[in-house]
Amino acid sequence: MLVSRVKNHAIRQHRVLLSLVVLGFLIWRSSSRVRVTDMPAVRVEGLNANSSRFTLNGEPIRILGGSMHYFRVPRAYWSDRMVKMKACGLNTVTTYVPWNLHEPERGAFKFHGQLELEAFINEAARVGLWVILRPGPYICAEWDLGGLPSWLLRDKNMKLRTTYPGFTAAVNSYLDKLIPRVVPLQYMKGGPIIAFQVENEYGSYGNDSQYMSFIKEALVSRGIEELLVTSDNRQGLHRGGLKGVLKTINLQKIHPEVLRQLEAAQPDRPMMVMEYWSGWFDVWGGLHHVFEADEMVPVIAELLSQGMSINLYMFHGGTNFGFMGGALGNQPYRPMITSYDYDAPLSEAGDYTPKYHRLRTLFRGYQSDNLPMMPKSQQKKPYKAVTVFQHLSLWEALVYLEKPHHSLRPVNMENLPVNNGNGQAYGYTLYETAITSGGTLNSKNNVRDKALVFVDKVFIGVLDYKTLELAVPDGKGERILSLLVENCGRVNFGKDLNNQRKGLVGDIVLNNTPLRNFNIFSLDMKPDFIERLQSTKQWKSVPKMLTYPAFFQGKLWVSGYPADTFIRLSGWSKGVVFINGQNLGRYWSIGPQQTLYLPGPWLKRGVNQVPPTYLFVRSQACVCGIYTQIGTLNSISCVSKLY
Structure with a gap:
């Protein structure tokens, strides 16, 4: 199970009613010194990769970046996470753009609320971070279908990530809506975006020789003028890339032959690790992955000593809220857990980890000015267990x-x-x-x-x-x-x-x-169905003998300012949890994840009305698994830590 660095605190008892239903800029002054500056008032040249060092506005710069996905972090915490990145010594934030969230139905686009990409980019500028944007259309990211919308699959002949006309037409329609939103936020137009990535790790996937050129032209023709890069792992590096586009590498351990291959492919150009994997993802039923700081930091130090730029993937992983987690392939099929903690320097809940402190010490050596102070971590609270008191069968x-x-x-x-x-x-x-x-x-x-x-x-x-x-x-x-x-x-x-x-x-x-x-x-558990279900008067008291599948409701009282917590579903087997209309994601007793992250901004004082959530359970107490005594299934513990 993912381990959070949340400390238990002795606190007074709080009560808030909650309905639960369970179903920088670092400018490179020498090979090892950078300093923080303000964004330049006059911009004569964007990020340039025509020599062995990056330059920005004509000045040498080393990119010290970290990945954070706006769609995996509650909007209320975007600034908190970015300020912590800045305080660690980073000068750049990178993010993917998930097509399947922005166009969930063909022709119906969403760029508001949690998906207001422009607000995320502008917040990065306010904090003092450059932005590298990775707009896809395919992003991987351990995200459902790699960020591609499922409605593409209605076409029985669909060939994703190719120049198949059905796919390119959909991509063009999407980019017609997305790219005009980010064009004004480019560096040379006064914004923080210094580079765009063309697709993602295509060298490991495709054999359509025209596809990457199509994606590049789709960006450039719509007004993208900043530096373009590709990103590939060691297996795809020899097949990836485009003429006139900077190649970058993804890795976790140093393989000298791979770095030599990258340098030989584009001599006298900057070397960058676009994804330095600071940890790894977990799948249901598997082990929790840990990449120790003692292993990670020396590798990063070595890459920096060689003059390379770096982006940590992930610096803050966040959460696969809702049904959005992806899966590994069918040999065997292994779905992703809800948490995307990734054993990253900032935990799923935004807390500092030993990796963070070690990196801050390392990056401090590449600055001539002092780093900003580290902001306090968000408060966590343990809440009393939730008694489930109503249910409705499927x-x-x-x-x-x-x-x-x-x-x-x-x-x-x-x-x-x-x-x-x-x-x-x-x-x-x-x-x-x-x-x-x-x-x-x-x-x-x-x-x-x-x-x-x-x-x-x-x-x-x-x-x-x-x-x-x-x-x-x-x-x-x-x-x-x-x-x-x-x-x-x-x-x-x-x-x-x-x-x-x-x-x-x-x-x-x-x-x-x-x-x-x-x-x-x-x-599909969409809001309209949840609202209809919530409004019904057919809910019944929880009987001694339960029939599954079913929907369940419970209540938790909390007072005071709502704080982050974690929900532990002891005795429950499999399902999803909604809080105030927010789908916290899937839970499954097979682990490794045993709790769900509940952000404080999604709670409120007083009564927290929660749409019902779908749950199906196979009891651990009997073979048939469909009927069981309520037993330990009558409560949901809200705890202050992941176990």
Whole structure:
């Protein structure tokens, strides 16, 4: 489990009502000295890479950067995290831009609130940080489908990250909306953006020789004038790159032959590590990755001693809120956990770590002026456990969904006729059909990614990548077979990108006969459904014997100024948690993550009304897993630390 550096404090008891429902600029003056300056009033030249050193406005500069993603950090904390970056000695912040958040439905764009990219960039300028923007359209980032919108997959012939006309048309439409927002924020127009990255690690993926040129032209033709760079790992470096675009490398350990290869590919040009991996990501059911400061700092010191620029990925990782975590490929399929702590110098909750302090000491040696003071960490509070007092079964909640889609054969969620013709992107999909016999149910490996299977609402087992068959009990007459399929996250890297349709992606068979005539319910957990569910009067007290899947509500009282905390779901198995309309993300008892980060700005004084959240549980106490005593499932602990 990810370890937070949150200290327990003795504090007085607070109560706030909470409804829970569980379902720089560093200018290089010599090879080792930089100083902090103000942004220049007169700008004659942007970031230049035509010699062995970067120059900015004609002055030598070494980029000391760190990655932080605005979409993984509550907007209220953008400034806090950036000020801490500045205080560590960084002069640049880098961020990806997630297309799937900004255009969740084709032609419907979102650039407000948490997604107000211009505000994030302007805040960086206010703090005193340059910006390197990585607009994609593909970003990887351990993000669902690498940041590409799922509605692209409605096209059965789609070829992502190529010059396939269906893809390039969508990219052009998106960039028509995105790029005009950032053009005025370029360095030579008075803004903080000093460079743009062209796509992301294409050398490890593609074989379309025209694709990267298309992306470059798409940026330049829309007014991008600052330095362009590409970014590749050691496997893709020899295939990546573009004429006239600076190559950068991604790594964690120094491989001299790779650095020599980079230098040979572009002699007498600056050397930069665009992604120095300060840690690593975690997957459900795996181990928590730790990269010790004693291993990391000497590598960074060596890279700096060689005159290189560097960007730490991540400097502050944040959180995969909602359903947005990606996955590793299908051999085997491994979905990302909710936390994106990344064992980074700033923790998921923005706290200082030993890495931060060691880096601050290192970077101080590259400055002639004193570093800014370190701001205090955000306060954390432990809250009393939440007693779950209401529940609503999945079957009772179906009436609050849109009418089911009737189909002769299974339809994958992206091709369902919902969301204004954009299909279903995230959440759960319920497939129901009539059967007249028992026998062997075989998924033919067409479940993406996990299905709870029921006969007449009685749970009979799970189908997933490992379990392809289930025994269906015999019974009299016609019965309803139900498969509740969860999209656990689309692959974000590798050759499987084009095969990331979710739900039932093909036939399932009973006794070798394909099932037909489905009613398909879309449970995408979008705000309108959550609001309808919350307003119903059908909620019931939690019984001694529970039936899952179900939605649950609970209340927590807090007074005083809301502070950050973590929710520990002891005894719960799998689901998501909403707080005041914010989806905190998935939890799963298999770990390594055992708590969910709850930012204080998402709480409020008094009553915190929370839309219901979907939860399904397989009890650890019995084999069948669908009925269990409430036991330890009657509370959710709000704690001040990750374990």
